[in-house]
Amino acid sequence: MNKKTLRDVDLKGKRVIMRVDFNVPVKDGVIKDDTRIRGALPSIRYVLEQGGKLILMSHMGRPDEKGITPDTSMKIVADYLSGILGKKIVFVADCAQADAEVAAMKDGDIVMLENTRYHKEEQAKRKQKDGESEADFKAAKAALKEEQKKLAEKLASYGDIYCNDAFGTAHRAHASTAVITKYIGVSVAGFLMEKEIAYLGNAVENPVRPFVAILGGAKVSDKLAVVNNLLNKVDAWVIGGGMAYNYIKARGRNVGKSLCEDDQLDYAREMIEKAKKQNVQFLLPVDNMAADAFSNDAATQVVGQDIPENWMGLDIGPETIKLYGDAIKTAKTVVWNGPMGCFEMDKFSKGTFGVAAAVADVKANGGISIIGGGDSVAAVNKSGLADKMSHISTGGGASLEYLEGKELPGVAALSDK
Ligand code: AMP
Numbered sequence: 001m002n003k004k005t006l007r008d009v010d011l012k013g014k015r016v017i018m019r020v021d022f023n024v025p026v027k028d029g030v031i032k033d034d035t036r037i038r039g040a041l042p043s044i045r046y047v048l049e050q051g052g053k054l055i056l057m058s059h060m061g062r063p064d065e066k067g068i069t070p071d072t073s074m075k076i077v078a079d080y081l082s083g084i085l086g087k088k089i090v091f092v093a094d095c096a097q098a099d100a101e102v103a104a105m106k107d108g109d110i111v112m113l114e115n116t117r118y119h120k121e122e123q124a125k126r127k128q129k130d131g132e133s134e135a136d137f138k139a140a141k142a143a144l145k146e147e148q149k150k151l152a153e154k155l156a157s158y159g160d161i162y163c164n165d166a167f168g169t170a171h172r173a174h175a176s177t178a179v180i181t182k183y184i185g186v187s188v189a190g191f192l193m194e195k196e197i198a199y200l201g202n203a204v205e206n207p208v209r210p211f212v213a214i215l216g217g218a219k220v221s222d223k224l225a226v227v228n229n230l231l232n233k234v235d236a237w238v239i240g241g242g243m244a245y246n247y248i249k250a251r252g253r254n255v256g257k258s259l260c261e262d263d264q265l266d267y268a269r270e271m272i273e274k275a276k277k278q279n280v281q282f283l284l285p286v287d288n289m290a291a292d293a294f295s296n297d298a299a300t301q302v303v304g305q306d307i308p309e310n311w312m313g314l315d316i317g318p319e320t321i322k323l324y325g326d327a328i329k330t331a332k333t334v335v336w337n338g339p340m341g342c343f344e345m346d347k348f349s350k351g352t353f354g355v356a357a358a359v360a361d362v363k364a365n366g367g368i369s370i371i372g373g374g375d376s377v378a379a380v381n382k383s384g385l386a387d388k389m390s391h392i393s394t395g396g397g398a399s400l401e402y403l404e405g406k407e408l409p410g411v412a413a414l415s416d417k
Contacts, residue, residue: 001197003414004188006043009161011052013107017159018043018190019176019410021166021394022058026071031080036168039394041084043165043190044110048087053105055158056081057095057176058166059117068118078112085110095119095176096151102158116155116176121147123174149182151175156183165190167197168373168395170410171402181413189414192394197411199370199391200402203335208368209235212331214324214355216241217338217375220261222400226337227271229405236281236331238324240316240340240351244285247272248305256290256307283327287317289341289348296345315341316351328358329365337372337400339379353383360388372399 020040025032047054061072070076075091082089087110092098095113102111116122124144128137152175156162162184164170169177170193181187189197203211213234215223220243227237239247242259249255250268275282290311291298302317316324328334336359340351356379362369369389371380374396380386393399398408 001189001194001201002417003411004186004417005194006046006163006188006190008417009186009188011047011050011161013051013053014160015053015055015102015105015158016047016161016163017055017057017155017180017184018047018163019166019169019180020044020056020058020190021168022056022074022077023060023168024077026060026076029070029076031076034080036394037077037081037084039192040165040190043163043192044081044085046191047163048085048108048110051107052161053102053107053109053111055098055102055105055111055113056089057113057116057155059122059169059176060115061117063115063118068115072115074112074115081112096154098158111158116174119151119175120144121151122176123172124148148175148179152179153183156180159184161185162187163190164188164410164414165192166410167193167393167398169398170395170408171398171406173409173413177410178413181415187414189411193411195391196393196395196399197402199368200335200393200399203333203368203370204230204233204403204405207233208332210331211333211335212236212238212328214238214240214328214334214336214359215338216243216340216352218242218259219338220246220259221264223338224264224267224271225404226400228274230335230403231271231274231280232278234280236283236327237275238283238327238355240285240320240324240355241338243338244316245307245313247282247284251284254306254309255313256309257312258307259312281327283324285313285316285320286323287319288313289315289317289351291348294342296347298347300347314345315343315348318350321351321354324355325358328355329361331362332367334359334362334367334369335372335403336370336376337374337396337403339375343379343382349382352379356380356383356385360385363388363390372396372403374400
């Protein structure tokens with residue numbers, strides 16, 4: 001990576017303002033999954049060991065819509081992290097009013113700021129209101145952007161060094177993820193960010209071949225750009241989940257009531273043609289687990305490439321699991337985003353778990369497997385094979401945008417080496 005990291009700066013006695021991704025699921029005052037907190041520990045511990053003063057900030061949930069509730073307050077994370085580190089953390093109830101707490105810090109101290117998205121200017125997102133003129137909308141948006149700069153400047157004033165370790169929001173140009181870098185001397189990547197970019201970057205730019213990409217899930221249009229960008233880089237594509245039915249229909253097959261975005265069919269056809277021209281294997285399901293309803297209690301049948309009318313494909317079928325498994329196992333680099341079926345329902349989880357087992361073999365055979373965030377992570381966790389993967393990305397949206405070939409604003413804004 002050509003960006004500075006924590007290792008490139010002297011931290012002794014310095015105030016380090018660190019953007020982390022502590023957007024953890026909280027329900028009734030309990031953190032349901034602490035993966036993201038643990039993901040930031042190497043950077044946190046390093047700053048403390050080097051004698052820095054650490055100011056942590058993150059967003060969690062959507063507080064700007066409802067105001068801060070106990071389930072969207074960083075207070076719960078501050079207490080939790082304090083327990084893990086065995087160290088006091090000073091909590092500041094407004095991220096833009098931490099002057100006194102920061103001024104009182106000694107080397108090795110930690111301050112945690114309240115949810116950055118409590119301030120709407122953190123994201124500076126604004127939709128045009130009904131009846132609002134174009135000119136008024138533009139003026140309001142520009143004013144919000146000005147406020148965003150002020151918030152970024154305020155946050156920057158707490159630190160001598162900015163560290164971004166929040167890969168999960170690196171695809172957003174928010175006050176705390178990108179704009180802040182304009183107001184602070186040096187901006188560096190944290191270790192989690194560095195690791196994410198190293199894995200994804202190597203996979204895309206410099207893959208050990210054969211390179212197989214596996215794409216599934218339900219958000220078809222979100223992932224089309226990934227197919228387009230990676231098509232000239234991969235040796236094989238493996239397509240499953242709701243995604244697959246767009247390609248199956250584009251090939252003139254019946255998809256019944258399966259998930260399908262009809263306005264994307266031309267694009268799907270284009271991709272199939274492109275793959276053919278470039279000699280890229282483009283694997284689509286040869287059989288499917290079809291259901292008569294979107295339910296674990298539905299009647300099911302294994303069908304071939306055509307889904308009968310009034311039925312829907314909710315998982316890849318047994319022959320496809322074998323076909324995909326054989327293609328995946330030969331890979332030396334695998335990137336996987338999106339489950340092969342509705343794995344949340346037991347009846348439709350075999351495809352995803354079968355593919356997870358094949359992906360686990362890749363690492364066992366000396367290859368590299370990267371799970372691209374979001375639901376694939378939940379699926380891999382559920383399969384019990386998480387520790388058999390080389391890298392599980394913490395950022396679904398960010399990893400997808402990276403795979404689409406887009407520049408991530410949170411990374412682009414960091415200081416060059
Ligand atoms: P995504 O966020 O795009 O990765 O989509 C993940 C979701 O896709 C999961 O909740 C799955 O249940 C769902 N999914 C996977 N396969 C299908 C399918 N064949 N039909 C409908 N939903 C699916």
